[in-house]
Amino acid sequence: MSGINVCANLGGNAGQGSCEVRMSQPKYLPFTRGKVFSAADIADAATFKAALLAAMLLARTDSNKVFVFPLMRVVDDNTADPKEETLADGYSEVLNESLPTYTLQSTAGVCQNQAMVGFNGWNDKVFIVDKNNIFWGVSDGNGGVQGFSVGSLYTNPPRFGNSSNIVTSKTKLVFGTLEEFKSGLVAIKIDFDPTKLANTVDVVLSEAIAATGYAFKIAGNQKCAGTSIYTAFRTLLDQTGAWKATRLDTNAAVTVSSAAHDDTNSAWTVTLASSPTIAATTKIKIELVDPTALAALTTPVKGIEGIEVIVVKP
Amino acid sequence: MDLKHEGVTFNATYNATLTEDDFVANGLRDGLYSNFDEAARIKLLKDAYKNIKEAVTPAVAVPPAEAETNTATSGKGSKKSDKE
Numbered sequence A: 001m002s003g004i005n006v007c008a009n010l011g012g013n014a015g016q017g018s019c020e021v022r023m024s025q026p027k028y029l030p031f032t033r034g035k036v037f038s039a040a041d042i043a044d045a046a047t048f049k050a051a052l053l054a055a056m057l058l059a060r061t062d063s064n065k066v067f068v069f070p071l072m073r074v075v076d077d078n079t080a081d082p083k084e085e086t087l088a089d090g091y092s093e094v095l096n097e098s099l100p101t102y103t104l105q106s107t108a109g110v111c112q113n114q115a116m117v118g119f120n121g122w123n124d125k126v127f128i129v130d131k132n133n134i135f136w137g138v139s140d141g142n143g144g145v146q147g148f149s150v151g152s153l154y155t156n157p158p159r160f161g162n163s164s165n166i167v168t169s170k171t172k173l174v175f176g177t178l179e180e181f182k183s184g185l186v187a188i189k190i191d192f193d194p195t196k197l198a199n200t201v202d203v204v205l206s207e208a209i210a211a212t213g214y215a216f217k218i219a220g221n222q223k224c225a226g227t228s229i230y231t232a233f234r235t236l237l238d239q240t241g242a243w244k245a246t247r248l249d250t251n252a253a254v255t256v257s258s259a260a261h262d263d264t265n266s267a268w269t270v271t272l273a274s275s276p277t278i279a280a281t282t283k284i285k286i287e288l289v290d291p292t293a294l295a296a297l298t299t300p301v302k303g304i305e306g307i308e309v310i311v312v313k314p
Numbered sequence B: 001m002d003l004k005h006e007g008v009t010f011n012a013t014y015n016a017t018l019t020e021d022d023f024v025a026n027g028l029r030d031g032l033y034s035n036f037d038e039a040a041r042i043k044l045l046k047d048a049y050k051n052i053k054e055a056v057t058p059a060v061a062v063p064p065a066e067a068e069t070n071t072a073t074s075g076k077g078s079k080k081s082d083k084e
Helices: A045-056 A110-117 A291-295 B020-029 B038-056
Strands: A026-028 A030-032 A066-068 A074-077 A083-086 A092-096 A101-106 A128-130 A134-139 A148-155 A169-175 A185-189 A201-207 A215-222 A243-247 A256-262 A267-272 A283-288 A304-307 A309-312 B002-005 B008-011
Touching: A045 A066, A045 A185, A110 A148, A110 A169, A134 A148, A201 A283, A201 A309, A215 A283, A243 A256, A243 A267, A283 A304, A291 A304, B002 B038, B008 B038, B020 B038
Parallel strands: A201 A304
Antiparallel strands: A026 A128, A030 A066, A074 A101, A083 A092, A101 A169, A128 A134, A134 A185, A148 A169, A201 A215, A215 A267, A243 A283, A256 A267, A256 B008, A283 A309, B002 B008
């Protein structure tokens, strides 16, 4: 009686293929919860660039959004050696493989560092762009590419330096599984810096002064730096399509009737439609449309994603 | 679609559904053009409303001119080719 022949599936030819590529040190870390680039997305370099940009412009709550960490200047491979056991007669065997573990150093400013800290505990996916500008991921089985599983992610908060070393932010990345490195790797050569595709910062919206009728005075400040965005976006946010409003009591959308910049208050006057009538004391959420929609306006608005403000109808 | 008038960008699609009186009343209530006196504000709002209506009103199609008809009178028409 023949047994199961494991040799049929154990090992394979180890010759060099016609298109070999080596992994080098990670340079950029594009994180995502669930973005998968389809085969069509990666058909050619230009299409992939557009697909990556589109993913970076999605709202922060969209699971397909891609967030790119800043340039990693120094990378240490902290992957532990596999655990081996040796018998008395000298026979040894690898018992446990170690998950790839890296410490990456960037020279991000305080605000960007704090934003990176906001990803601590991330255990979704990450793509890798290495120093040879190769975008790495894992095959999705349908000709597309998905991110590597993340086991753990930690970046230290901002801290003071010393007189001996350059201050860096250290990001420790532990991959979630070694299996994704054993087969199905996808490598895409890119000719662009992903951090230059979209540089989006969070902007906190607030009421500059009390509302009048259906007109609300909305100011915007960068979340971390606190800098007003009024000067830079003064006329860009005059577009009614840049804003949206929602009643909190009914979740009904409210039409934006007009928008205008207000130099006196360094804010925008966002006027809502008064039909149907909105009763006094009604709470309304006023926000910017998501980055994708902002970029698609008649005059594109780029670089910001708003955090909504809750206003009360006077 | 947006329409900009003297520093205020109006949602033309929505505001065109209002009557002029309602549009002006809303503008006064909501403080639009508040840097001006009331008479000037009313004029600005009325001008804005006029522009809004013009922007959203579809252009009237101009019918094509009637085609000229060829009249079959003697001496006119294409030359006959000479026969050999």
